[in-house]
Amino acid sequence: MIPRPFAYHAPTSVAEALRLLGAYGDEAKLLAGGHSLLPAMKLRLAAPSVLIDLNQIAALRGVTLHGSVAIGSMTTWAAIGQHAGLRQALPVLSATVQLIGDLQVRNRGTLGGALAHADPAADAPALTLALAATLHVHGLQGTRTIAAADFFTDMLTTALAPDEILTAIKFPPLGAGEGAAYLKLPHPASRYAVVGVAAYLKLDGPQVRVCRIAVTGAGTKAERQPQAEQALCGGPGDAESIAAASTLAGEGMDILGDLYASELYRRAMVKVYTKRALTAALAEARG
Numbered sequence: 001m002i003p004r005p006f007a008y009h010a011p012t013s014v015a016e017a018l019r020l021l022g023a024y025g026d027e028a029k030l031l032a033g034g035h036s037l038l039p040a041m042k043l044r045l046a047a048p049s050v051l052i053d054l055n056q057i058a059a060l061r062g063v064t065l066h067g068s069v070a071i072g073s074m075t076t077w078a079a080i081g082q083h084a085g086l087r088q089a090l091p092v093l094s095a096t097v098q099l100i101g102d103l104q105v106r107n108r109g110t111l112g113g114a115l116a117h118a119d120p121a122a123d124a125p126a127l128t129l130a131l132a133a134t135l136h137v138h139g140l141q142g143t144r145t146i147a148a149a150d151f152f153t154d155m156l157t158t159a160l161a162p163d164e165i166l167t168a169i170k171f172p173p174l175g176a177g178e179g180a181a182y183l184k185l186p187h188p189a190s191r192y193a194v195v196g197v198a199a200y201l202k203l204d205g206p207q208v209r210v211c212r213i214a215v216t217g218a219g220t221k222a223e224r225q226p227q228a229e230q231a232l233c234g235g236p237g238d239a240e241s242i243a244a245a246s247t248l249a250g251e252g253m254d255i256l257g258d259l260y261a262s263e264l265y266r267r268a269m270v271k272v273y274t275k276r277a278l279t280a281a282l283a284e285a286r287g
């Protein structure tokens, strides 16, 4: 449980952090809250010889609400959960924070760290997919924006290049006729999602115009549920159509089993939690 020796740098700007990433290349790892990286280093699953700590970069922290909801990658769960304006603009995000880990985890863990780590049981990836968030990245070659839909490529793997820093995450705010919810079956020890489902709905009168559903915890990465989404879109968004669409959630998805929850159980829970998340999102959309 003792990590390999490493050099430690604490830059105060993104430019300086990028310069260090360029200088050390594959030997370096970025440090955010450390809640995933440090256990991996102690178990020697990761053995960087250089740590570049992002905690002194003030520009990476905070929430701004101008048109979209922009959250700095180094903003902790606790800061997100306590932001009063965010509770109005994107209540689903504030509510999700309350489901994450415990007080210690929420005080150290960051939104950017969670997304860059892409744990298959993390909550935020499903939420970014359902809310069509964009991820803003600075690299040695310049800046780029990655749609959440293109970001999670495999288990613990994202579209980020090794010399890139995730700097901010932007969410479109919810307006009238829109609703979103995230609900999960938490693991009793860690609170990570055994199964978690994020749902977003936009209504046009009584009809569902846009529907996005994303599942986490069940497979190797968070995934949209196109079959269930298509079944709901264009329909009346009543209890019957939600129940019918929910039966299609998890179809065509590779669902994993482990000692805690079998593949069969997870598959059933995907449908149960899809129904619950859609029902909650619909209630919010209807005001």
Ligand SMILES: Cc1cc2nc3c(=O)[nH]c(=O)nc-3n(C[C@H](O)[C@H](O)[C@H](O)COP(=O)(O)OP(=O)(O)OC[C@H]3O[C@@H](n4cnc5c(N)ncnc54)[C@H](O)[C@@H]3O)c2cc1C
Binding pocket: 029, 030, 031, 032, 033, 034, 035, 036, 037, 038, 054, 073, 074, 099, 100, 101, 102, 105, 106, 108, 109, 110, 111, 112, 113, 114, 116, 117, 121, 122, 123, 124, 160, 164, 165, 166, 167, 190, 191, 192, 193
């Ligand atoms: C006991 C426990 C319970 C937890 N429960 C939950 C839960 O219920 N739900 C949930 O979703 N999560 C849970 N987590 C995860 C936690 O909330 C953190 O989000 C997660 O550990 C990663 O965030 P971090 O800031 O600690 O990142 P770190 O551990 O510092 O970094 C993780 C990885 O991301 C990279 N990285 C970090 N920041 C950036 C960046 N800005 N740009 C590019 N790469 C970056 C690092 O190099 C590293 O590879 C739990 C963690 C623990 C320890």
